[in-house]
Amino acid sequence: MELILSEHSESKDLIMKVGILAGATSNFGELWHISPRQMVREVTDEVLKEARLPKSKIDAVFVGNMLSSSLGNQDHLGAFFAEELGLSVPSTKVEAACASGGLSVHLAALSILSGQYRHVLVIGVEKMTDYKPELVNRALMGAGSDGEREAGATFSALYALIARVHMAKYGTKEIELAQVAVKNHYHASLNSHAQFKKQITLKQVLKSPPVSSPLKILDCSPITDGAAALILSPSDNKSQVSIIASQVATDTLGLSQREDLTSLKASIIAATNAYRQAGITPLDIDVAEVHDCFTIAEIIAMEDLGFFPKGEAAKNIFAKKTWIGIGHPVVNTSGGLKAAGHPVGATGVKQIVEIFHQLNGTSGNKQVENARLGLTHNVGGSGATCVIHILKKN
């Protein structure tokens, strides 16, 4: 299955324009001294200040989070953070595993388009490093299928399987996987909020300890604490950047039910619908944040999103065709999940914050020149949910 730009579904032809007034992320990392409440307060204060909006103007809150229930025994997270922020407005927790953040933005955008809400706060937040790794691993497998859990498979193991099939079918090499990590660590070295700001070499990746062969530790995104926030509103002159497409698709939870392991069907469906909704093609995208939970995931995303023909992404990434200052589109300027960190419920929100900053020209060291169109790609589990957003500089 490849990107099908001619497919047509009448219900997805809505022209979308939702303004982004502000975006912020906390530092990402092992933040043992900072509570989720404090992280959320910090990013919320920052976006309210940036948007010059009094708190009383917030009409609704969406909270993207995966693990507060299974790790922290805290449900009812919408009301939890509304209380913390001193708000009595509608507040919803949205959960779709590692795509919780992207799905929160999707629902927030639709709530703006509905006309019921004018200023919507989107929060993505996850606290992961306070718990034992075994507990975190078990909780993360809540996103998988019953069969995968019963078999003891972890996401590293599942993505290793995917990598093996991609290598067998397209000749993808371990050194090409490694280059994804090298690029994303380089980009993260330009991002003051990133978990890993240190550049790494191909040799370091290839020599790093195996996690689930062919994936080594430096092929994997880390366990991370972090939060991100956005304020959305109807598109008007105040917003310099708009969301012009927001699309979601789902697939089977487990790999065993899928026809093909070398692409994610949900990514292809969501991307197809998003390009049509935005009225653009993949070639128009200047900058993208994609879901590189493992290095193989970025290679597959490049193909599923139509940036490179099937089977050709690895060598193009290796040739630096997606590197800052060199390539087009530039991919994962934040450092991606791999090097900026992956606080699972926050990731999808952080991706939009990153592209928002790229398009309004406030990305500092990692600014991509003349970026006008950007894309975010947020995946839940091993591809059971995919959320795509396309953003445009007004």
Added chain:
Amino acid sequence: MELILSEHSESKDLIMKVGILAGATSNFGELWHISPRQMVREVTDEVLKEARLPKSKIDAVFVGNMLSSSLGNQDHLGAFFAEELGLSVPSTKVEAACASGGLSVHLAALSILSGQYRHVLVIGVEKMTDYKPELVNRALMGAGSDGEREAGATFSALYALIARVHMAKYGTKEIELAQVAVKNHYHASLNSHAQFKKQITLKQVLKSPPVSSPLKILDCSPITDGAAALILSPSDNKSQVSIIASQVATDTLGLSQREDLTSLKASIIAATNAYRQAGITPLDIDVAEVHDCFTIAEIIAMEDLGFFPKGEAAKNIFAKKTWIGIGHPVVNTSGGLKAAGHPVGATGVKQIVEIFHQLNGTSGNKQVENARLGLTHNVGGSGATCVIHILKKN
């Protein structure tokens, strides 16, 4: 704080009209032989058949659920049920404790109004009786505040506190609490899907074992398995019933932060906004489903929703002013949470299904004559989230 019908907030003045094409609930009860997958398949098949809609026309799915993560280690529930139903459309799990179902309907309605989706399936589902009661109790307290959990308070204890204050302030009597249970068991005796179809007497309630004084076991809603489903669409000639208001408000998670324990601020705010959105007053409501997790909760809801003046609901309920065949509005024709059962994530969806059937005249034995306007009131925790819907016969 009482219902303030003059308060004005520009962002909430959207005129709403969203059609309901079909609604169904499973049997509610201890369904040890039925899996969540099967419950959801059954209610979905039923609503698709009733709406005469092929599955391929469903554009999005919203799943209301609270406990799958903490009890079942299953997150990613949107994709989980999309897979079960053979759908690859956007699918979201919405969590707001016992208000998860109501909030799912709210977001589904907004997604229809956004124009992006035309036919939306809303599912509420909970599987609770397969787990040890201690585990269920612990998981349910995920909806409370840190302080309440640390103090070992359960929701029975919290609502007992609320009842004591209401009794002290307004002279509410235990026999008046008991009458709520008697009424709802009577209504449930007319509902073939109810968990408890047996009528009870005031004496039985008053003699039942204490749970947290003054609440006895027959003042409390049960632990329940069940599912409910709805299909929403833009309002057109096909739908006989429309949602004309959908409002949500939040309050502090814990009781200790609240100014008043004898009403729920979130109910008052959401109801005020809902009546204004619908352009009606409480007196216009013919039939209502309210969140009677404990008998005291229904008494307080009657006051917060403006059906009776503050402090006067208990004696009016005792005088059968909300009973089927006698009162107006008729309240909890399904039997409410108390007697129909309370599968937490399903409850808010079930309430809308009940009112939908009342307004389109398909409620059978429990049909309220000439019902034209109905209301649902769904509460999360001890009042930290409240969702109000107003439905109208077209």
